[in-house]
Amino acid sequence: xxxxxxxxxxxxxxxxxxxxxxxxxxxxxxxxxxxxxxxxxxxxxxxxxxxxxxxxxxxxxxxxxxxxxxxxxxxxxxxxx
Amino acid sequence: xxxxxxxxxxxxxxxxxxxxxxxxxxxxxxxxxxxxxxxxxxxxxxxxxxxxxxxxxxxxxxxxxxxxxxxxxxxxxxxxxxxxxxxxxxxxxxxxxxxxxxxxxxxxxxxxxxxxxxxxxxxxxxxxxxxx
Numbered sequence: 001x002x003x004x005x006x007x008x009x010x011x012x013x014x015x016x017x018x019x020x021x022x023x024x025x026x027x028x029x030x031x032x033x034x035x036x037x038x039x040x041x042x043x044x045x046x047x048x049x050x051x052x053x054x055x056x057x058x059x060x061x062x063x064x065x066x067x068x069x070x071x072x073x074x075x076x077x078x079x080x081x
Numbered sequence: 082x083x084x085x086x087x088x089x090x091x092x093x094x095x096x097x098x099x100x101x102x103x104x105x106x107x108x109x110x111x112x113x114x115x116x117x118x119x120x121x122x123x124x125x126x127x128x129x130x131x132x133x134x135x136x137x138x139x140x141x142x143x144x145x146x147x148x149x150x151x152x153x154x155x156x157x158x159x160x161x162x163x164x165x166x167x168x169x170x171x172x173x174x175x176x177x178x179x180x181x182x183x184x185x186x187x188x189x190x191x192x193x194x195x196x197x198x199x200x201x202x203x204x205x206x207x208x209x210x211x212x213x
């Protein structure tokens with residue numbers, strides 16, 4: 001059963017919190033992972049792998065660099081469920 | 082390389098440097114090597130809790146930390162982090178890290194260690210050994 005974008009956002013926020021300790025409510029759609037949330041490329045990859053498990057979606061390495069904002073990631077996950 | 086020196090000099094083309102695909106290597110070194118590590122334990126007939134130490138190639142502390150986390154090792158297993166002192170010493174990193182654990186008394190001779198090396202190639206290998 002496909003998740004809504006809000007559900008994907010909530011799930012992604014949990015993963016960000018687990019990896020970085022950032023409060024889930026800091027993970028908003030317009031935020032850039034690196035510039036606003038200070039998530040480096042290694043933490044980003046950990047979040048991506050965990051998101052693949054959580055949402056059952058494959059996120060190839062070449063796609064990861066396109067996931068600049070939270071919205072990019074939420075939309076990619078939601079569209080590829 | 083198809084750009085002129087003037088284009089490179091003036092910044093209208095990127096310098097043709099060799100770059101590591103860091104994120105790809107990180108993903109492989111952690112999640113694929115975790116599978117290899119588990120396979121080495123199985124082949125040796127050893128469980129994670131039987132180990133005294135995990136001695137990985139000392140490439141990057143973030144790889145070591147995440148790989149150890151993926152293996153869900155009990156607290157009794159010492160994870161070698163010699164990289165903090167030596168940096169990445171390439172093919173010497175595993176023996177140096179093992180020597181450091183023994184010399185500083187963090188592990189004892191006779192205990193079991195899971196060694197796992199990975200790097201350029203991408204090549205890898207793992208084995209369970211008795212600490213000398």
